[in-house]
Amino acid sequence: MNVRSLRRSEGSSQTWPKTGLILAAILLNVALLMMGDTFAWLREYPETWVWGIAGATTTAVKYFVNDLAIRGVSVAEMTRGFANLIKVPMLALQGVLSEGFEFYGDNGEATIYRGLPWPAVMAGLTAFAWWAAGRKVALFSLFSLVYFLVFGLWQSSMLTLSSVVVAVFVSFVLGILLGILGYRNARANAILMPIYDVMQTIPTFSYLVPVLLLFGFNPVAAMIATVIYAMPPMARVTTLALQRVPPNIADFGDMAGCTKRQKMWQVMLPAARQNLLIGLNQVIMLTFAMVIIASVIGAGGLGGEVYQGLKALRIGDAVEVGIAITLMAIMLDRISKAIALSRPDHVDAAPGAVWQRHPLTFAWIAIALLLVLLGQIFPSLYAYPKAATISTGSFWNDAITWIGDTYYTQIKALRDTTITYIMRPMKSFLLDVPWTGFIAVIAAISYAIGGRGLAIMSASLLGFIAVTGYWDGAMVSLYLVLLSVIVALIIALPVGIWAGLNPRVDHVVTAIIDTLQTLPSFVYLIPVVMLFSVGEFAGLVAIVAYSLPPGVRYTKQGIQNVARSSIEAGDMAGCTRWQKLTNVQLPLAIPDIMLGVNQTIMFAFGMLVITALVGTRGLEHDTLVAISKVQPGEGIVAGLGIAFLSIITDRLISQGSRNFQRRSGMSQR
Amino acid sequence: MTQETETPTGEVLISCRSVWKLYGAKAEGIAAKYGQNISDEIIAKNGLISAARDVTFDVRKGEIFVIMGLSGSGKSTILRCMTGLIEPTMGQLLVSGTDLKTATRQQLIDLRRKVMGMVFQDFALLPHLTVLDNVAFPLKVQGKSKVERHAKAREMVDLVGLEGREAYLPHELSGGQQQRVGIARSLTTEPEIWFLDEPFSALDPLIRAEMQDEFLRLQNLLQKSIVFVTHDFDEAIRLADRIAIMADGRVVQIGTPEELITNPADDYVAKFTEKVPRSKVVTVQSVMGPVRQNLSGPPIKAADLVGDVAEQAMSGPDAMPVAGKDGTIIGALDRAAVTAVLLNKSASA
Numbered sequence A: 001m002n003v004r005s006l007r008r009s010e011g012s013s014q015t016w017p018k019t020g021l022i023l024a025a026i027l028l029n030v031a032l033l034m035m036g037d038t039f040a041w042l043r044e045y046p047e048t049w050v051w052g053i054a055g056a057t058t059t060a061v062k063y064f065v066n067d068l069a070i071r072g073v074s075v076a077e078m079t080r081g082f083a084n085l086i087k088v089p090m091l092a093l094q095g096v097l098s099e100g101f102e103f104y105g106d107n108g109e110a111t112i113y114r115g116l117p118w119p120a121v122m123a124g125l126t127a128f129a130w131w132a133a134g135r136k137v138a139l140f141s142l143f144s145l146v147y148f149l150v151f152g153l154w155q156s157s158m159l160t161l162s163s164v165v166v167a168v169f170v171s172f173v174l175g176i177l178l179g180i181l182g183y184r185n186a187r188a189n190a191i192l193m194p195i196y197d198v199m200q201t202i203p204t205f206s207y208l209v210p211v212l213l214l215f216g217f218n219p220v221a222a223m224i225a226t227v228i229y230a231m232p233p234m235a236r237v238t239t240l241a242l243q244r245v246p247p248n249i250a251d252f253g254d255m256a257g258c259t260k261r262q263k264m265w266q267v268m269l270p271a272a273r274q275n276l277l278i279g280l281n282q283v284i285m286l287t288f289a290m291v292i293i294a295s296v297i298g299a300g301g302l303g304g305e306v307y308q309g310l311k312a313l314r315i316g317d318a319v320e321v322g323i324a325i326t327l328m329a330i331m332l333d334r335i336s337k338a339i340a341l342s343r344p345d346h347v348d349a350a351p352g353a354v355w356q357r358h359p360l361t362f363a364w365i366a367i368a369l370l371l372v373l374l375g376q377i378f379p380s381l382y383a384y385p386k387a388a389t390i391s392t393g394s395f396w397n398d399a400i401t402w403i404g405d406t407y408y409t410q411i412k413a414l415r416d417t418t419i420t421y422i423m424r425p426m427k428s429f430l431l432d433v434p435w436t437g438f439i440a441v442i443a444a445i446s447y448a449i450g451g452r453g454l455a456i457m458s459a460s461l462l463g464f465i466a467v468t469g470y471w472d473g474a475m476v477s478l479y480l481v482l483l484s485v486i487v488a489l490i491i492a493l494p495v496g497i498w499a500g501l502n503p504r505v506d507h508v509v510t511a512i513i514d515t516l517q518t519l520p521s522f523v524y525l526i527p528v529v530m531l532f533s534v535g536e537f538a539g540l541v542a543i544v545a546y547s548l549p550p551g552v553r554y555t556k557q558g559i560q561n562v563a564r565s566s567i568e569a570g571d572m573a574g575c576t577r578w579q580k581l582t583n584v585q586l587p588l589a590i591p592d593i594m595l596g597v598n599q600t601i602m603f604a605f606g607m608l609v610i611t612a613l614v615g616t617r618g619l620e621h622d623t624l625v626a627i628s629k630v631q632p633g634e635g636i637v638a639g640l641g642i643a644f645l646s647i648i649t650d651r652l653i654s655q656g657s658r659n660f661q662r663r664s665g666m667s668q669r
Numbered sequence B: 001m002t003q004e005t006e007t008p009t010g011e012v013l014i015s016c017r018s019v020w021k022l023y024g025a026k027a028e029g030i031a032a033k034y035g036q037n038i039s040d041e042i043i044a045k046n047g048l049i050s051a052a053r054d055v056t057f058d059v060r061k062g063e064i065f066v067i068m069g070l071s072g073s074g075k076s077t078i079l080r081c082m083t084g085l086i087e088p089t090m091g092q093l094l095v096s097g098t099d100l101k102t103a104t105r106q107q108l109i110d111l112r113r114k115v116m117g118m119v120f121q122d123f124a125l126l127p128h129l130t131v132l133d134n135v136a137f138p139l140k141v142q143g144k145s146k147v148e149r150h151a152k153a154r155e156m157v158d159l160v161g162l163e164g165r166e167a168y169l170p171h172e173l174s175g176g177q178q179q180r181v182g183i184a185r186s187l188t189t190e191p192e193i194w195f196l197d198e199p200f201s202a203l204d205p206l207i208r209a210e211m212q213d214e215f216l217r218l219q220n221l222l223q224k225s226i227v228f229v230t231h232d233f234d235e236a237i238r239l240a241d242r243i244a245i246m247a248d249g250r251v252v253q254i255g256t257p258e259e260l261i262t263n264p265a266d267d268y269v270a271k272f273t274e275k276v277p278r279s280k281v282v283t284v285q286s287v288m289g290p291v292r293q294n295l296s297g298p299p300i301k302a303a304d305l306v307g308d309v310a311e312q313a314m315s316g317p318d319a320m321p322v323a324g325k326d327g328t329i330i331g332a333l334d335r336a337a338v339t340a341v342l343l344n345k346s347a348s349a
């Protein structure tokens, strides 16, 4: 108790100097703007001073990949050999699921082994969904699979599925191993955490080039890029889950006489199973999102089809594939969630043979064999006939044309007004703010919130962006994110509060945001491009749409988490509903809402990266350009800029939220 | 402070000698500097928490040694020191002839595999294993074959009365049943020493009483040496051969239930004992007077509880003869003494 009251007095006595510091930093900006040209370098970072680390990195990476050789074998040869090795399970799975295998003999003659007939794959996946998640999900999966088939997307979807499976496996195993390391060794954990931060926030496009250079232009490169993105959450979840294993279970492991390894693998990890499986669900969804994005480097699959469709402005086709992606996302999510949440009951030891104990598996094997045999007679069991596929592409195209024709003036008005009166002014404002002044303000805020350490971190990360010559790009990125977040919150907060207060609304809203959150970010681009074509406005809409769900979710939970007793106290005090909301529920929900704001911003940064594809112009644009120009250094440095912006925001808001909780004595929660 | 009026006989299995456990950043350094001379002021000044202070006792073969104290008094700490789960800051611990301080990791593992078994307050069952596999787990890590360990585990499951539930998972069992599994599991390796840390605290009172009976039944059958931690004094006197009462990391008093009740070392102990029905703990021997003339009536056995002979004493003459083990008269029981016990007055009053 002493500690808390002490801290509180300390906080209030120091508030003034802190606010003063922030004010001083703002004044510095005004002063800089009013000053003449003598101090121009304080306003605009001079181009001649740019530290050419990006170019140097490009040269270094290219040298490393192409020219560096160890015992006559170049690094590229080694990494590509490694890639060929990883390719094996991927190709095997893909071959079994749809494409079959081709082997070339010495005389150039091809021997072809076919994979499984599509009905067998369908039956197998549906049966698996049934076993894991019950009848409803099984029916949904069957429906999705039929959709892939009749829309002629079978091959692409199986390619996507096999990429996901292999990448998830790698991320899962690697994540668990690194998670164990982080749990066992606090120092390793302290080093790993910031690395994970960067891995999760750095835009995908910025490391695609080095990955491509190292592993060649093939699905493995996409897979490795995917692992970089999807593995860190698994590692974090593993460390956290192990730390949360009840201490008595850990003690039991020792008391049973386990060796260190036995304790980890037979006691700790199984006891943490539930949380690990929830992590697996996350990994699957992140992997899926990333596999779709990786289509940009030609990884093929469903993402490739959307990308081609969008690029050629065949929006109708893109919509069709977008629906397929949505279906697959929901299918993967529901199945893996069901596995994570399942708590098996005992099974009475069923006497009998293997096939009696695993009827589903054996029935499937029998069916698959039968289908393989039938397939020799009916080739359509292997290759679904083109003639039987359908396409709704033209329908969607017509619909879009109709929307465009009918609402052209409204859409145009909305877009132009927003651009002229909101977007452009905000953008030029941020671009006009002197870089030194901006850094000073952020550093002062960081100091007020988190003390000297946070201030130094913010200032040096921002300084890095300025010094490397990416300041303007960073401001353009920042403006788009800030504006999107503001718009998203204006929508999310009222909706979240409404859902928090009204169970019926909650039901509907939760169903919608659950679905929206399973969708890969890439899919959001389709309707946006459909309605608003390309440009910064389209980017804005996409970011708002993508970052809405977390804001709604946390606000809703914040309201719902307010203890009954507090609400009843409000009732007893004779509050009206409005007074109750503003005096009791909202103040108590603030920590949750702040988390929601933080998540909204993180999601906004996540989407920002991809909006480069629809023509936004910030750092994300630089990362995309770096791909086409094959400039790994430029891509990475620009990408780090985005990563740093989001890391700073995250630290500021989460520390601010913690301060708030501590000051209002809510830390117990 | 500690006093042992009657030293139990039997081989010493666990010996705690001046064991200290200090928590805090500077714990090791301060302990190295001051050693056993460390004082309260030094501990407080350096911001240390003393979870165990200068704890000394022996646990003997075949006895039920109960450690009793309020929450936070250091019971678990001292138990965890005895099992090697934590290392004491100072002091010596001998368990079944092994000095825990110098024991290698492998020796400690062997000790736990062969000599120790432990039951936990919140059961600590492995959620992914069936009852049978949970019970067989300690044998599994020893590399025993599936057939062998399942046979042994089945035996243990039967012993605790859970036959028929072998294939159940922990979440399908009630608290009492889960603790039966915990008990069975701690016994599969046939340990010599049995540690129980508040094994029944998480259970409802009725189930708790049932489990205490079960525990006594098993002990009658198996004759283990037991260290039993509880914060419930009634449970302690019901089960214990000897009780060590702890407060703030110190052992305040060690003795048989009767000794604690008839002769509490300080107010702290007296507070626990005052509500206990003394007639159920105090023996005739400890309240009888010297032999005198004119005793009539059949003799009363010295080792009987006062409560058991109360009726006979109240309806008989003022004073009755008391017979020792060999039948000779060794004292006289006054009716007034019996009344005092029944009224729960302490011996000194």
Ligand SMILES: Nc1ncnc2c1ncn2[C@@H]1O[C@H](COP(=O)(O)OP(=O)(O)OP(=O)(O)O)[C@@H](O)[C@H]1O
Pocket: B023, B024, B049, B050, B051, B069, B070, B071, B072, B073, B074, B075, B076, B077, B078, B231
């Ligand atoms: N790892 C630790 N770090 C700091 N202090 C600790 C630690 N473990 C225990 N303590 C402190 O040591 C004291 C004794 O704890 P211990 O767990 O032995 O109590 P206990 O008698 O078993 O209590 P309970 O009945 O609640 O289980 C407590 O004050 C506790 O806060």
Ligand SMILES: [Mg+2]
Pocket: B075, B076, B077, B197
């Ligand atoms: Mg305890």
